[in-house]
Amino acid sequence: MSEVQRRKYSQEEKTAIFDGEFMPHIDSMYNFAFRLTFDEDDAKDLVQDTYMKAFRFINSFEQGTNAKAWLFRILKNSFINEYRKKSKQPAKVDYQEVETFYNSDDVDYQSTTDLRAESVKDMLGDEISNALNALAVDFRTVIILADLEGFTYEEMAKILDIPIGTVRSRLHRARNLLKDQLKEYAQSMGYNTDEEEED
Amino acid sequence: MEINNQASGERKLQCDDVNRCFQLLESILDGEMGENGKEVLKEKLAKCQPCFEHFHLEQAIRDVLKNKCTKQPVPNELADSIRQMIKESK
Numbered sequence: 001m002s003e004v005q006r007r008k009y010s011q012e013e014k015t016a017i018f019d020g021e022f023m024p025h026i027d028s029m030y031n032f033a034f035r036l037t038f039d040e041d042d043a044k045d046l047v048q049d050t051y052m053k054a055f056r057f058i059n060s061f062e063q064g065t066n067a068k069a070w071l072f073r074i075l076k077n078s079f080i081n082e083y084r085k086k087s088k089q090p091a092k093v094d095y096q097e098v099e100t101f102y103n104s105d106d107v108d109y110q111s112t113t114d115l116r117a118e119s120v121k122d123m124l125g126d127e128i129s130n131a132l133n134a135l136a137v138d139f140r141t142v143i144i145l146a147d148l149e150g151f152t153y154e155e156m157a158k159i160l161d162i163p164i165g166t167v168r169s170r171l172h173r174a175r176n177l178l179k180d181q182l183k184e185y186a187q188s189m190g191y192n193t194d195e196e197e198e199d
Numbered sequence: 200m201e202i203n204n205q206a207s208g209e210r211k212l213q214c215d216d217v218n219r220c221f222q223l224l225e226s227i228l229d230g231e232m233g234e235n236g237k238e239v240l241k242e243k244l245a246k247c248q249p250c251f252e253h254f255h256l257e258q259a260i261r262d263v264l265k266n267k268c269t270k271q272p273v274p275n276e277l278a279d280s281i282r283q284m285i286k287e288s289k
């Protein structure tokens with residue numbers, strides 16, 4: 001994309017933006033990177049790489065716009081373009097592939113009577129975390145962006161370069177897959193999963 | 200269609216339009232409906248048992264994700280090493 005009327009920041013401005021607007025997001029960035037790579041060193045590299053790029057292309061960041069979304073977009077692209085190539089871990093599902101298969105906005109909404117809110121609330125962090133990590137990367141990504149980081153559909157659309165309708169439907173599918181995972185945990189833990197209201 | 204304005208005990212047990220309702224509820228939970236969402240939500244939860252259950256399940260999932268999956272400890276030296284790399288690149 002060409003940048004129209006890109007202004008140049010002075011060194012002082014660059015440092016101020018970097019320290020004031022970019023660095024405060026390092027915790028979220030690392031969490032995102034770790035959940036994409038499942039490896040501490042890879043996550044560190046990915047975050048470092050993202051910040052280096054952010055600094056290098058700081059002139060294309062418009063002050064006053066959403067720095068966190070801007071950074072997440074760089075991280076996501078770095079992950080797809082570079083990390084994936086050199087990764088030993090084969091990707092379960094390719095982003096592009098998923099794009100083709102799941103670009104439809106039509107989603108069937110169904111009631112999940114066999115997983116209960118109470119069971120979910122009783123689950124441990126590890127169980128939730130494992131369920132999330134078991135999802136293919138594109139589904140995991142939308143859940144991280146929406147539920148862990150609180151991005152809006154519109155911000156997610158920009159971060160992921162997909163239409164808002166696709167964000168909504170992919171998020172819905174991702175949550176359904178997550179529910180399937182949680183259901184398995186609930187059943188293996190002997191939680192009550194398929195009974196009607198008790199009282 | 201039965202009309203049911205009573206409190207929680209008498210929610211209808213079948214949702215007339217699961218697709219529309221659940222999508223709406225999920226948009227509300229995701230904060231996409233603004234103030235408009237609140238009124239719709241109140242009505243749905245009061246009148247429809249499947250909507251009520253779906254909403255609470257979806258909310259519980261969002262809550263545990265938010266509270267239990269965001270605490271990955273960041274390596275201490277990461278911020279410093281980034282600053283160092285930036286300094287060197289200038």
